[in-house]
Amino acid sequence: MVCQIAEVTVNAPVARSFHYLVPDALAGTVGRGHRVLVPFGRRLTTGVCVGFVEKSEFPELKPIQRLLHPDCRFDEHILELTRWVASYYRASWGEVLEAALPPALRRGSEERRSVVVRAARPAAELVAEAERVERRSPALARVLRFLAAQETAVLRREVLEATDARADALRRAVAGGWAREEEVLERPDPYAEEARDLAARVEPELTEAQAAALGAIGEALSAGGFRSFLLHGVTGSGKTEVYLRALRQVLAGGGQGLVLLPEIALTPQTVLRFRQGLPGASVAVLHSMLSAAERTGQWREIQEGKAQLVIGARSAVFAPLAALGLIVVDEEHEPSYKQESSPRYHARDVAVMRARMLGIPVVLGSATPSLESDANASAGKYARLEMLRRATPHDLPVVSLLQLDQDFYRPDGSGLISPQLDELIRRELRAGEQVLIFLNRRGFATFLHCLRCGFVLKCSDCDVAMTYHRREDLARCHYCGVARAAPQRCPDCEMPGPRRSGAGTEKAAEAIAKRYPEARVARLDRDAARTHQALRATVASFGRGEVDILVGTQMVAKGHDFPRVGLVGVLTADTGLHLPDLRSAERTFQLVTQVAGRAGRGKRRGRVIVQTFFPEHYALRFAVAGDYRGFAEKELASRRSLGYPPFGRLVKVLLQGEDEAKVKERAKTTAEALQRGVEAGVQVLGPAASPLARLKGRYRYQALLKSRDSAALRRVLDACEKELRGTKAVDVTVDVDPQSML
DNA sequence: AGCACGCCGACT
DNA sequence: GTCGGCGTGCTC
Numbered sequence: 001m002v003c004q005i006a007e008v009t010v011n012a013p014v015a016r017s018f019h020y021l022v023p024d025a026l027a028g029t030v031g032r033g034h035r036v037l038v039p040f041g042r043r044l045t046t047g048v049c050v051g052f053v054e055k056s057e058f059p060e061l062k063p064i065q066r067l068l069h070p071d072c073r074f075d076e077h078i079l080e081l082t083r084w085v086a087s088y089y090r091a092s093w094g095e096v097l098e099a100a101l102p103p104a105l106r107r108g109s110e111e112r113r114s115v116v117v118r119a120a121r122p123a124a125e126l127v128a129e130a131e132r133v134e135r136r137s138p139a140l141a142r143v144l145r146f147l148a149a150q151e152t153a154v155l156r157r158e159v160l161e162a163t164d165a166r167a168d169a170l171r172r173a174v175a176g177g178w179a180r181e182e183e184v185l186e187r188p189d190p191y192a193e194e195a196r197d198l199a200a201r202v203e204p205e206l207t208e209a210q211a212a213a214l215g216a217i218g219e220a221l222s223a224g225g226f227r228s229f230l231l232h233g234v235t236g237s238g239k240t241e242v243y244l245r246a247l248r249q250v251l252a253g254g255g256q257g258l259v260l261l262p263e264i265a266l267t268p269q270t271v272l273r274f275r276q277g278l279p280g281a282s283v284a285v286l287h288s289m290l291s292a293a294e295r296t297g298q299w300r301e302i303q304e305g306k307a308q309l310v311i312g313a314r315s316a317v318f319a320p321l322a323a324l325g326l327i328v329v330d331e332e333h334e335p336s337y338k339q340e341s342s343p344r345y346h347a348r349d350v351a352v353m354r355a356r357m358l359g360i361p362v363v364l365g366s367a368t369p370s371l372e373s374d375a376n377a378s379a380g381k382y383a384r385l386e387m388l389r390r391a392t393p394h395d396l397p398v399v400s401l402l403q404l405d406q407d408f409y410r411p412d413g414s415g416l417i418s419p420q421l422d423e424l425i426r427r428e429l430r431a432g433e434q435v436l437i438f439l440n441r442r443g444f445a446t447f448l449h450c451l452r453c454g455f456v457l458k459c460s461d462c463d464v465a466m467t468y469h470r471r472e473d474l475a476r477c478h479y480c481g482v483a484r485a486a487p488q489r490c491p492d493c494e495m496p497g498p499r500r501s502g503a504g505t506e507k508a509a510e511a512i513a514k515r516y517p518e519a520r521v522a523r524l525d526r527d528a529a530r531t532h533q534a535l536r537a538t539v540a541s542f543g544r545g546e547v548d549i550l551v552g553t554q555m556v557a558k559g560h561d562f563p564r565v566g567l568v569g570v571l572t573a574d575t576g577l578h579l580p581d582l583r584s585a586e587r588t589f590q591l592v593t594q595v596a597g598r599a600g601r602g603k604r605r606g607r608v609i610v611q612t613f614f615p616e617h618y619a620l621r622f623a624v625a626g627d628y629r630g631f632a633e634k635e636l637a638s639r640r641s642l643g644y645p646p647f648g649r650l651v652k653v654l655l656q657g658e659d660e661a662k663v664k665e666r667a668k669t670t671a672e673a674l675q676r677g678v679e680a681g682v683q684v685l686g687p688a689a690s691p692l693a694r695l696k697g698r699y700r701y702q703a704l705l706k707s708r709d710s711a712a713l714r715r716v717l718d719a720c721e722k723e724l725r726g727t728k729a730v731d732v733t734v735d736v737d738p739q740s741m742l
Numbered sequence: 743a744g745c746a747c748g749c750c751g752a753c754t
Numbered sequence: 755g756t757c758g759g760c761g762t763g764c765t766c
Contacts, residue, residue, distance in 0.1 A: 012743050018766040041765040058766050
């Protein structure tokens with residue numbers, strides 16, 4: 001008898017695959033792409049069968065324990081894509097495959113099943129029985145009547161809720177043969193609420209630039225084959241409309257579409273726009289704010305081929321679409337496309353690779369393209385499509401910089417609004433228009449310090465000042481989340497009442513509410529909108545005009561379209577300007593441009609005030625001038641001289657551990673090993689203490705590898721494989737194409 | 743990742 | 755004398 005041997009990648013950070021016997025019971029049922037449970041060492045782990053071999057060199061093979069989710073099988077394309085991700089980002093294939101699944105299906109766990117109840121006999125009989133038992137068992141009668149009225153099976157808990165009966169009434173209905181219980185996989189529709197008001201929309205007429213962009217994409221779709229586009233469109237130029245029309249073409253031809261959005265932009269409003277723009281299309285949404293059951297349900301719909309369009313965040317790039325015809329990556333410059341834990345992939349770059357492997361077009365859209373994408377367009381790798389004017393009748397807003405002075409630091413927040421901005425806000429309120437105030441910091445005060453001895457309250461586990469939150473009267477660390485009571489006295493010198501300096505949105509909202517008592521003020525940030533529902537409610541009430549001034553973090557800048565905002569005020573554009581990160585200027589330019597774009601989407605031309613202590617900074621000057629090209633050229637020149645991206649590739653090697661001396665020592669030996677392995681054209685920078693020198697109780701040191709040639713970088717990493725392995729005392733992570741240097 | 747093997751310090 | 759610290763290596 002020929003015993004089959006399967007090749008399996010396991011969910012562990014090991015590069016190799018392993019051989020397993022296929023037990024007779026599974027012979028013929030397990031195939032390439034199937035998930036399996038296998039004994040690995042002394043425990044069981046999940047893995048994926050990636051093929052079969054005739055015979056194995058390994059003498060003692062263990063058998064596959066079990067076939068997991070036989071109905072969910074990775075297709076050839078996803079296997080190929082994940083293998084590329086694993087090799088490029090230095091993760092194991094098994095880990096990447098695991099990351100391609102919805103969280104509820106990882107580690108071999110089963111989907112949550114729910115019990116549904118349906119009538120087991122004709123409705124008339126149920127009603128007759130209900131009448132018969134009415135006296136003795138009113139609850140049972142209610143259950144029978146309820147079931148008689150249902151056309152389909154109903155969730156058990158819904159039956160109990162609707163009839164106000166207890167479980168034993170239902171049990172008796174089942175025992176008596178009147179009802180039947182079945183286990184099903186629940187698939188709640190997370191957007192059922194929005195689906196109800198799917199009003200028909202007015203088809204906008206395309207601008208010349210939109211038509212041209214759509215024409216180019218449409219041509220690529222008709223021609224077939226891989227094409228990548230960089231759609232550079234200013235806010236309000238109508239990028240979404242271009243996506244929608246291109247997607248219609250794909251869907252009309254029987255193909256499927258995939259739209260990636262940054263998590264923060266994936267709002268109900270955004271999803272609604274796609275649903276309205278593609279009437280009749282089945283849309284699935286993948287995103288972390290959904291419950292585990294919702295997410296798995298959506299994923300299953302996709303996997304069964306029931307979704308024509310998938311809208312999702314980063315991990316949706318692995319969505320199992322079998323007839324994918326077009327990928328759209330909106331806001332392609334967003335750093336959240338990079339996963340900050342293993343596997344550390346960049347969803348935009350994976351999307352381009354996916355399109356290349358499938359031979360389909362991919363569209364990367366942004367108002368402020370990343371310099372990487374801009375350089376790719378300049379090099380001819382991406383076709384550049386530009387939409388530099390708004391599609392609405394209104395011009396881009398008037399943006400001005402405003403020099404801040406010492407008043408800004410007044411601890412009560414009364415100086416956050418400069419006199420000029422104050423004047424504009426009052427004018428706006430008189431005109432009945434809305435105001436958006438942006439400050440990219442949560443909380444009330446960004447640090448608590450003692451006026452006598454200079455003590456600053458820092459997190460005990462992180463090298464970071466704690467933020468004071470007034471509503472909770474707590475100090476919080478925004479890096480590790482730890483909270484402690486706000487000290488009433490200086491812990492060092494006993495001086496009472498530490499000063500609450502630095503402003504976050506909580507202080508800003510309070511100061512603004514105080515200054516404009518007649519205005520209705522609301523706050524939108526992660527603290528104020530903890531849940532999906534809360535976020536939805538605040539956005540909706542601002543949209544309906546029930547709020548005059550909305551104060552918020554990035555959350556207000558992304559994914560919403562507020563037509564009645566006439567004025568946007570950036571309280572300070574400086575929060576990220578001087579971070580020790582090669583992209584700090586780029587990030588600031590993007591953020592200011594993005595926020596400014598929220599103004600004047602309605603009837604009047606918008607006004608934007610950007611307050612800063614550094615009005616001469618080029619990132620701000622180009623941002624207020626709306627001069628992307630100018631910014632890009634200047635920034636590219638400096639990147640070129642330093643060999644930084646997009647001119648060079650980087651790999652960040654981060655070492656972390658609780659014992660600083662050990663981390664430092666290990667950083668030194670690691671950097672030396674890299675140095676030895678270096679070939680021409682590869683540079684080792686560091687080691688040095690990371691800008692965030694300690695987080696969650698762990699000291700951080702890092703080294704960077706830099707080269708124009710990514711293959712050379714890879715060879716260096718391969719040569720140092722041994723030295724890049726972590727130990728118990730020092731954890732080592734390798735981040736290919738890091739998005740943050742902190 | 744886990745888990746066992748194996749070699750050096752302070753404790754019943 | 756051992757218990758247990760963690761560096762090292764392996765998992766079909």
